[in-house]
Amino acid sequence: MRVWIDQDLCTGDGLCEEICPAVFTLLDDGLAYVKEGDTVKSDPGGAAGVAVVPPDQEDAVVEASEECPGECIFIEQD
Numbered sequence: 001m002r003v004w005i006d007q008d009l010c011t012g013d014g015l016c017e018e019i020c021p022a023v024f025t026l027l028d029d030g031l032a033y034v035k036e037g038d039t040v041k042s043d044p045g046g047a048a049g050v051a052v053v054p055p056d057q058e059d060a061v062v063e064a065s066e067e068c069p070g071e072c073i074f075i076e077q078d
Helices: 015-019 055-067
Strands: 002-005 024-026 032-036 039-041 073-076
Touching (some): 015 024, 015 055
Antiparallel strands (some): 002 073, 024 032
């Protein structure tokens, strides 16, 4: 599973980070980004903004996507 965020739709509520802090983070611009380990994928709009989801985090990522008020989290199944 891979995940990415459309920052144009992000409302900055931070629910994704609360639900799954291992995969989502808010940066100084107030928007959410995905991360792989310690690497934040902060290059929106391209393949560099897509993160691979660890198998043990998949349920939390799906929950974050469902709860997101901006509907900006997109999941790609392998």
